[in-house]
Amino acid sequence: MAPSGYLERILRARVYDVAQESPLEDAPRLSARLGNRVLIKREDLQPVFSFKLRGAYNKISSLSAAEKGRGVIAASAGNHAQGVALAAQRLGIRACIVMPTTTPRIKVDAVRALGAEIELIGDSYDEAYAHAKTLEASEGLTFVHPYDDPDVIAGQGTIALEIMRQHRGSLDAIFVPVGGGGLIAGIGAYIKHLYPEIDLSMDEMAKLHVRYMVGGRAPTANERLLRFEVPERPGALMQFLTHIGGRWNISLFHYRNHGAAFGRVLAALQVPEPEYDEFDRFLTDLGYPFIEETKNAAYHLFLR
Numbered sequence: 001m002a003p004s005g006y007l008e009r010i011l012r013a014r015v016y017d018v019a020q021e022s023p024l025e026d027a028p029r030l031s032a033r034l035g036n037r038v039l040i041k042r043e044d045l046q047p048v049f050s051f052k053l054r055g056a057y058n059k060i061s062s063l064s065a066a067e068k069g070r071g072v073i074a075a076s077a078g079n080h081a082q083g084v085a086l087a088a089q090r091l092g093i094r095a096c097i098v099m100p101t102t103t104p105r106i107k108v109d110a111v112r113a114l115g116a117e118i119e120l121i122g123d124s125y126d127e128a129y130a131h132a133k134t135l136e137a138s139e140g141l142t143f144v145h146p147y148d149d150p151d152v153i154a155g156q157g158t159i160a161l162e163i164m165r166q167h168r169g170s171l172d173a174i175f176v177p178v179g180g181g182g183l184i185a186g187i188g189a190y191i192k193h194l195y196p197e198i199d200l201s202m203d204e205m206a207k208l209h210v211r212y213m214v215g216g217r218a219p220t221a222n223e224r225l226l227r228f229e230v231p232e233r234p235g236a237l238m239q240f241l242t243h244i245g246g247r248w249n250i251s252l253f254h255y256r257n258h259g260a261a262f263g264r265v266l267a268a269l270q271v272p273e274p275e276y277d278e279f280d281r282f283l284t285d286l287g288y289p290f291i292e293e294t295k296n297a298a299y300h301l302f303l304r
């Protein structure tokens, strides 16, 4: 969809039946430390402690009466589950949430307390997702995707509208946490269309890894830097480490669980140049999706 299409959807989005306009607060200590004025959009003050109810409510409230009558389904171990459950409760409709069996009890209880039916299936998000898609078909429920849906994206985009209304002066940059990308898609569509001068970095590696790692600079020789995806299930990370650590020395390793189907790993290995071809074959045989980041600007700026 064109950004202007999203702009209209954001302006029309229904979120305030459940969400509040959260405050945009000054962060004085962070500002002093960074030598810049930093403001924080307090989405943690929403009824389910995250922005996720905006997208979920906008999506669910836009369903037809017949769809509402049948109910909704989602797969999530976290904030999306709570957003969908609360939205459905407010609208008085059935919500079924499929969660992996590894979901912490406290999260399961929080979703159940919002009146949703819960099914605990599989030991990864992927398995829960597959089961939810089966129930979508067999029970005629509407699947509410955590990010890949125009109504969900538009709901999250209302945050950008609030920020621009709440802040009087100019803004240099907006920093957005990224999981599946729904939040940044909504904020990006609004800001890029109306305020193209604000910088939303397109550097995936900087967003996924470097913000956690600034200060990790090391003068290590012969490094090849790779960004991997490792399935989010028990034992998978250990298996991955066993495979990559055998032959070449690991000189950097950063793992981040985003609550999504895949864990993100950034790893550097020390590979002497004559062994590059052998290393390339090793990477292909390894079988994990990866992107080579050895030339990435953020890597050279912060980590080398």
Ligand SMILES: Cc1ncc(COP(=O)(O)O)c(C=O)c1O
Binding pocket: 050, 051, 052, 078, 079, 080, 146, 147, 177, 178, 179, 180, 181, 182, 183, 184, 259
């Ligand atoms: C607190 C919080 N921040 C950020 C995100 C990322 O949102 P998105 O998946 O839309 O990129 C999530 C996703 O679950 C979240 O719960």
